[in-house]
Amino acid sequence: MPWEPIDKRPDADAVAPNLDDYDRVRASFEWEDARAALGLAPGGPVNIAHAAVDRHVNAGRGDRLALRWLGRAGEVRDFTYADLARESARFARLLTDLGVRRGDVVFSLLGRVPELYLAVLGTLKMGAVYSPLFSAFGPEPVRSRMEIGGARVLVTTRTFYERKVAPWRDALPGLEHVLLTDAEGDPPPGTRDLHALLADTPADVETAETGAEDLALLHFTSGTTGKPKGAMHVHEAVVAHHATGRFALDLHEGDIFWCTADPGWVTGTSYGIVSPLTVGCTMIVDQAEFDAERWYATLQDQKVTVWYTAPTAIRMLMKIGGELPARFDLSRLRFLASVGEPLNPEAVVWSNRVFGRPFHDNWWQTETGGIMIANYASATVKPGSMGRPLPGIEAAVVERRDDGTVALLDTPMAVGELALKRGWPSMFRGYLNQQARYEKAFAGIWYLTEDLVQRDGDGYFWFVGRADDMIKSAGHLIGPFEVESALMEHEAVAEAGVIGVPDERMGEAVKAFVALKPGFEDTETLRRDLLAHARKRLGPAVAPREIAVRPGLPKTRSGKIMRRLLKARELGLPEGDTSTLEENGR
Numbered sequence: 001m002p003w004e005p006i007d008k009r010p011d012a013d014a015v016a017p018n019l020d021d022y023d024r025v026r027a028s029f030e031w032e033d034a035r036a037a038l039g040l041a042p043g044g045p046v047n048i049a050h051a052a053v054d055r056h057v058n059a060g061r062g063d064r065l066a067l068r069w070l071g072r073a074g075e076v077r078d079f080t081y082a083d084l085a086r087e088s089a090r091f092a093r094l095l096t097d098l099g100v101r102r103g104d105v106v107f108s109l110l111g112r113v114p115e116l117y118l119a120v121l122g123t124l125k126m127g128a129v130y131s132p133l134f135s136a137f138g139p140e141p142v143r144s145r146m147e148i149g150g151a152r153v154l155v156t157t158r159t160f161y162e163r164k165v166a167p168w169r170d171a172l173p174g175l176e177h178v179l180l181t182d183a184e185g186d187p188p189p190g191t192r193d194l195h196a197l198l199a200d201t202p203a204d205v206e207t208a209e210t211g212a213e214d215l216a217l218l219h220f221t222s223g224t225t226g227k228p229k230g231a232m233h234v235h236e237a238v239v240a241h242h243a244t245g246r247f248a249l250d251l252h253e254g255d256i257f258w259c260t261a262d263p264g265w266v267t268g269t270s271y272g273i274v275s276p277l278t279v280g281c282t283m284i285v286d287q288a289e290f291d292a293e294r295w296y297a298t299l300q301d302q303k304v305t306v307w308y309t310a311p312t313a314i315r316m317l318m319k320i321g322g323e324l325p326a327r328f329d330l331s332r333l334r335f336l337a338s339v340g341e342p343l344n345p346e347a348v349v350w351s352n353r354v355f356g357r358p359f360h361d362n363w364w365q366t367e368t369g370g371i372m373i374a375n376y377a378s379a380t381v382k383p384g385s386m387g388r389p390l391p392g393i394e395a396a397v398v399e400r401r402d403d404g405t406v407a408l409l410d411t412p413m414a415v416g417e418l419a420l421k422r423g424w425p426s427m428f429r430g431y432l433n434q435q436a437r438y439e440k441a442f443a444g445i446w447y448l449t450e451d452l453v454q455r456d457g458d459g460y461f462w463f464v465g466r467a468d469d470m471i472k473s474a475g476h477l478i479g480p481f482e483v484e485s486a487l488m489e490h491e492a493v494a495e496a497g498v499i500g501v502p503d504e505r506m507g508e509a510v511k512a513f514v515a516l517k518p519g520f521e522d523t524e525t526l527r528r529d530l531l532a533h534a535r536k537r538l539g540p541a542v543a544p545r546e547i548a549v550r551p552g553l554p555k556t557r558s559g560k561i562m563r564r565l566l567k568a569r570e571l572g573l574p575e576g577d578t579s580t581l582e583e584n585g586r
């Protein structure tokens, strides 16, 4: 596919994004410089909404397109930076007029609608704390998160309110205001019409002079390994949102950026809103859910230059095949990135073939608030590796000791827990109401991620598995990702999930679950073929002993394979917290 470099506008506040010289850039990087790039004075106030929108307006860039919203039925709505600044100020003023104070928590339960973006920015602008909920949550996950978060305000739709909030509303007397985006002059009892209120509210408000450590965002984790935790982030995080977007997503002013993450989880905020706006990009927001043809059309028609998506979506595109994208002109795409789960090497090979460029995997967590490890734009992509730590980020491979300290594992390819030196701006400042759990996440200067990794001689990190998902078989420690990636190489496999099942002889035996691509059927022969392929690739000690075919694998709504659920079902154990389980995984 032909590829022409896009015209980049001059970069007023570049933070040395050229990483040809990785070591030099790392050595010279200071978080203070990244703060300065946002016009922040050391020790001075910092407000995410100001850094994301007002700053551009003040600098005369207000007429740039900030957000293009694509409605499900084909509607298009455009917001310039000036529009976002004005309408978020109106929302902020409304909250102030309603008596909402700095530090109060404003929740949203919305799909990708324009009001969501105004609510996030407006909430931050007046110094309240914003917390998103997945719009597909049922009543109980909505209630429990709002209860833990001490919700004062909820912005939602009429249908979501009636189905997911009204049944338990009395149980949360602290929830004072429910604002509906589609009440159309007739809000049900206990709710108000957001648009009618906004129509009577002037767009003038002083942006709160929040301090660096003031609470800004409350994000619940995906619940892949258990009950979701509420990670708290502060306004200072914007410094990392900005710098990491430049480093790991190659964002430049004027880029047309599409982040497909749901706004209900942390990627939807850090990179679906804040980071691209701080850089001065145009964000594309598509209201519709995944649809391969629509996605390719969006990439083409909106001339997307940087695309940030997730392995689960990439695997769905791979399943459909390479003929479909060949019908579209995707020559504007300059940079492709992936997050959320390990990206199978096969996906990078595929994207090189289909798009003429690789997907760049990057790694982070709700807790880290922003990307920590990435395959950079101008550096070699190692398929299957998460890449190298960003400037300003110190990562290590460690082993926990019984006394609560950690030992650093420096030998290349040693398997250990990924640890990050505490102190980057978007690091979480606590798990809401779980102080002890928060403290347990640290050993001295190190934050412990609970993910096992290896670091190669070039300093690239390789994901092995979550500590919880590791399989111990006949003295080997087996990471599910390695086995899954080998299975993904087989032409019949669309997705794979691997667990350990108890085995008398080996302690645990490897069992694989796969979903097949269209045109393949679950037969004894196919399963034997898959086993043979895995054994050839991995050797008999690591290859699965058994393979089961399923129509699909249980996943979180953020697209992560829930291996703990595969295991619980296999062993007939209780399923635990399934509040974030995708509907068709039930």
Ligand code: ATP
Binding pocket: 221, 222, 223, 224, 225, 226, 227, 228, 229, 265, 338, 339, 340, 341, 342, 343, 361, 362, 363, 364, 365, 366, 367, 386, 449, 451, 463, 466, 558, 560
């Ligand atoms: P919970 O903490 O509630 O179990 P979760 O860890 O899935 O859920 P998130 O914070 O959304 O919640 O996900 C972060 C985790 O996702 C990481 O710790 C890691 O296990 C996985 N992950 C994210 N990106 C990558 C990646 N590029 N490669 C491998 N794993 C990744």
Ligand code: MG
Binding pocket: 221, 365
């Ligand atoms: Mg986690």
